[in-house]
Amino acid sequence: MKDMRYIDNMASLTLHTDLCIGCGLCTTVCPHGVFSQEGPRARIEDLNGCMECGACAVNCPVAAISVDPGVGCAAYIISGWIHGKDKASCGGGTGCC
Amino acid sequence: MDNDLMAFGVRAAKADDIPSCGDGRERPGYRVCGFVTSFLETPVGPVPVVSTDLGWRDYGGGFSARWNLGRSHYSIAPGLYAVGAPDAVAPVLVTANYKMSFDALREALIGCDAWLLVVDTTGINVWCAAGKGVFSAAQVGALVVKTGLKALVSHRHVILPQLSASGVRARDVKKICGFTALFGPIRASDVPAFIQGGMRADTAMRRVTFTFKERLRLTPVELSLTGKPLLWALPVLFLLSGIGPGIFSLSQAVTRGGVACVALLTGVLSGAFITPVLLPLLPGRAFSVKGGLAGLVCGLGLCVFYGGRFDLRILAALLLWLVAVSSWLAMNFTGATPYTSPTGVEYEMKRAIPLQIGAVVLGMIIWLAAPFTG
Incomplete structure (x- = not known):
């Protein structure tokens, strides 16, 4: 959500790019557009938009995402x-x- | 005559959402819900067909739930339902068994033919149920097996609401029941466009919003949650307000207690209504700051209003309480928003709660000391 932002530099989200297989599921499930797909791998586009719901980590097939939901x-x-x-x-x- | 009466009976029953003899919906031993229009005979047995129009019962029930009346029991029976006249290739849409989630979905499906798979989320909405782990791959998979979906449809995929993704691991659904779980759009109203677009959601469908209307709808629950604490806080305020040099003065309790209650209720209004509604317009990121500032503005207004009747100490105590209450309630609203991270909420709570308690205690000291210091 670009028009409403919460406190910055809080999210416990990390993406281990070396493990990423670029399936794109994290970009699908994230309700805040935190991830973007860049070539064969995902990357974190907007860390401060993360609300730590955990949808990405739950669905990542290679456990490349960790977050404390x-x-x-x-x-x-x-x-x-x-x-x-x-x-x-x-x-x-x-x-x- | 008899025919006229029968016709009237059927009409009245339909108007009242109660099935009567002869309208073809009733089942021995069952009471048919008002939103069921008929039953569809299928290879897996009769499936209730639900209306895409919401009736007064649905609106009334939704209104009550918004005010926190019976909200924890506002659910429907989990299982398989139909909308329109679905066939073997019709899409299967999964949702929670919170009545408002179900109503939002069927209302969006006007003119569509689809199967609805309602998961037992213990009557909790999609996102909260996913967060709590009651909307899970195990639940979805078990329901697909139990309802015999394989015998009903020729395709092998189910459409889940995107916001269930924090609880449902899509690949586990496939493992359990053989159906591929696709994440549909966030909002039920986008489901027809998602289906027509070949099971594709555009970016806007995948992003959560928090509009003025969405925030306004949440405020009745916020206000209702303050009911119980107010029930004991208001009498305590009257008692404390009466304490003075003459041990207890009833007239003092009424005048001081009265204004204290007005301040407390203003704080509630500021934190549980004004702050949520004006959220993006209030300065600051932390909700305790937003609520505190809204409380400050409301409190200063109150001070101006009561300025002639009470001295500065009284007004200062009222202002401290009002700001603290507003800040606290605004901070609690984080739980209802779709964009606050738990780490951030904990961060602001650790900083705001000591200040909120400090303001209440300081206000209390001033309040109790005022009658003795003339």
Whole structure:
């Protein structure tokens, strides 16, 4: 999203270009156009556009992408601080989603 | 006469979305949903055909869910549905069993013939369900097998919403059920264009948006989430406001408590409504900053309004609370946006929460001390 930007230099996204086979799936699934296809390999075009949803890493067939995916929601993050990241939750039925 | 009554009965039932004898939709032991228009006999059994028109029940249900009423149970039965008159070569569209996701999809499919495969995402929308891992390749694959899709269609691919990609590993779907999973567009409204374009999405279809209208739709839930905390915060404010040299003064509780409640509610409005709606116009990247600034403007307005009636200390305490509440609620809105990274949210929370707590505590000290310092 070019018109709305969040805090820069945050995203935990990395692309290991040496592993990339250029299938283009990351450019398909990314809802923010973070990747672009340049010749036989993908490259990160807009790192600060990344919201760490994890779609690219989940679907990359050669595990060339790593990202620490998560829910960008305050209630979830506080729950993670209290109960540990593995046990974080959004607060049950009254949660946001 | 009898015929007239029968005709009226059928008409009334249709108007009310309740099946009646003779309209051909009912099944023994089942209650037919209002959005089902008929059943299609297929090699895998009868498949409900759903309407592409939303009725008042759909709009009403969606409206309630937007206000957080019954939202966690706003779901439909997972399984196979049909739109139009699909055949063996018709596309198969996969979606979540959150009723609003399903409604958005069928409404977009006006004039189309397609199969709908509704996955059990525990009543959660596509993107959230994918993020939580309940919209997964295992779920999609299992449903394809269970519904006997292979006997229904001659092709071997299913179309998934793009936003399910954070939960669905497409190649695992193929492994489980033999169907190739294609990622369709983000928005249901682009699905017909995607199909007509030979299963191709243009760049705009692949990009998430966050328009004024989309943000406005999210604000009722944000406001409703403040209901419970307000239920205990408002009485506490009245109690604290009454404390003074004479231990407790009811008139003081009413005047000071009243203005404190107005400030708190203004903070809620600023953080949970004004900030989301004006999001791109507010300065700063961090939502706590945006919300704090919106709160500051609203708070200064409130100070001007009450300037003649309360002294500066009271107004300062109100302003501190209002800004803190607005900043906190705005920060919580990050969870509803489609562009904030969790790392960024945690970064801003670590910096903003101490300031928000500091502002509340400082306001509290001023508030409690004011009656004693005359």
